[in-house]
Amino acid sequence: MSKEHYVVIGNGPAGHHAAFTLREKAGEDARVTLINGHEGGSYRPHLLPEFISGDISEEALYVSPLSDYGEKGIKLRAAQQVVALDPKERFVIFDHKEILSYTGAVIAVGGRPRIPEPLLAFEELMTTLKTLEDAMVWIRRLAVVDSVLMIGGDLTSLALTRALLKLNKHVVFMLNEDAFWPLRCDEALFDAVGERLTAEGVEVIDHGRIKGMTRRSEDLYDVTIGDRRLEVGMIGAFFGLRPDIRFLSKSGLRMERGVLVDEYLATGFEGLYAAGDCAQVYHPGIRDYWVSIGHDNAAALGRIAALNLLGCRVPAKVSATSIFDVQGVKANTSWWTEF
Numbered sequence: 001m002s003k004e005h006y007v008v009i010g011n012g013p014a015g016h017h018a019a020f021t022l023r024e025k026a027g028e029d030a031r032v033t034l035i036n037g038h039e040g041g042s043y044r045p046h047l048l049p050e051f052i053s054g055d056i057s058e059e060a061l062y063v064s065p066l067s068d069y070g071e072k073g074i075k076l077r078a079a080q081q082v083v084a085l086d087p088k089e090r091f092v093i094f095d096h097k098e099i100l101s102y103t104g105a106v107i108a109v110g111g112r113p114r115i116p117e118p119l120l121a122f123e124e125l126m127t128t129l130k131t132l133e134d135a136m137v138w139i140r141r142l143a144v145v146d147s148v149l150m151i152g153g154d155l156t157s158l159a160l161t162r163a164l165l166k167l168n169k170h171v172v173f174m175l176n177e178d179a180f181w182p183l184r185c186d187e188a189l190f191d192a193v194g195e196r197l198t199a200e201g202v203e204v205i206d207h208g209r210i211k212g213m214t215r216r217s218e219d220l221y222d223v224t225i226g227d228r229r230l231e232v233g234m235i236g237a238f239f240g241l242r243p244d245i246r247f248l249s250k251s252g253l254r255m256e257r258g259v260l261v262d263e264y265l266a267t268g269f270e271g272l273y274a275a276g277d278c279a280q281v282y283h284p285g286i287r288d289y290w291v292s293i294g295h296d297n298a299a300a301l302g303r304i305a306a307l308n309l310l311g312c313r314v315p316a317k318v319s320a321t322s323i324f325d326v327q328g329v330k331a332n333t334s335w336w337t338e339f
């Protein structure tokens with residue numbers, strides 16, 4: 001029996017494609033374990049706004065039925081959180097203290113919502129949208145509130161704004177310098193999006209600065225933006241995603257914004273790769289690392305990491321011209337949503 005045990009941490013687009021590629025290409029005797037912090041199988045985060053607006057069912061979010069994992073010979077460990085990884089001894093530790101050894105692994109833990117420093121004091125009052133659980137919170141709250149203040153924003157916020165308008169909510173959108181992260185936001189884009197949002201019926205506040213935020217009741221918030229005081233039922237915060245790699249802090253892996261990997265997605269530790277939103281990938285052309293953003297990038301990187309873990313030499317090919325600088329971070333996105 002093969003001693004190979006491949007472990008994929010994370011079942012978003014990167015992890016899903018890594019695990020299914022490993023299953024397909026590794027020998028039948030190899031074991032493949034897919035660890036997933038959330039309940040259930042892999043779902044498509046980019047469809048969450050349409051789920052919130054009621055356009056699609058929860059079932060339609062999922063990439064494949066749960067039975068697929070067992071039938072294809074992938075052991076899915078759902079709702080289990082990895083809290084540490086030892087890349088030298090090759091094992092992971094779960095929050096329930098179990099230790100799981102691997103011969104090869106792919107880290108594909110994605111990102112978590114980013115809240116800029118000045119707004120951290122109000123973090124508890126703001127709702128983000130990253131997971132299915134977050135979407136459930138939006139659905140529950142939107143059943144009883146009529147108005148939403150969207151601050152930030154990022155590409156997610158535009159998709160969610162569309163969903164809110166469909167639900168006939170009054171949307172106030174506070175555009176600030178972080179708007180449209182990770183895209184560069186110059187004045188022309190700022191104006192164009194402001195005009196577009198206004199035409200769609202959104203109340204736009206330009207260059208605003210939050211001075212205060214308080215909760216009067218479960219469904220009523222006071223927000224002071226500059227000299228203006230607003231009453232809204234809900235506040236959404238949208239400033240992009242940041243790699244969720246806190247659990248690796250003592251691992252010895254090289255990390256900056258994400259896990260640093262070479263163009264083959266290798267971490268530098270034998271048998272250990274990283275892919276998707278959590279990775280920062282070296283680009284020999286620009287001699288720097290780029291951050292991946294978007295579903296298609298994540299899925300492609302997941303496949304590449306799996307192939308290289310199995311001994312191939314597939315580089316993460318990205319044209320240097322598609323990498324751009326955003327607030328000091330080099331980024332590459334497969335994602336642009338028209339509003």
Ligand SMILES: Cc1cc2nc3c(=O)[nH]c(=O)nc-3n(C[C@H](O)[C@H](O)[C@H](O)COP(=O)(O)OP(=O)(O)OC[C@H]3O[C@@H](n4cnc5c(N)ncnc54)[C@H](O)[C@@H]3O)c2cc1C
Nearest residue numbers: 010011012013014037046082109110276277294295298335
């Ligand atoms: C609302 C929304 C709308 C979007 N719209 C688009 C769009 O229109 N087009 C587009 O291209 N992209 C879109 N994106 C971005 C896209 O979804 C991400 O780029 C993509 O999901 C990244 O995939 P990933 O596999 O790297 O990470 P993720 O999708 O973040 O998956 C990470 C996985 O890791 C698991 N995990 C995390 N930490 C641990 C741990 N410690 N232990 C075990 N498991 C763990 C999580 O449970 C999750 O399963 C959107 C994102 C959101 C949230």
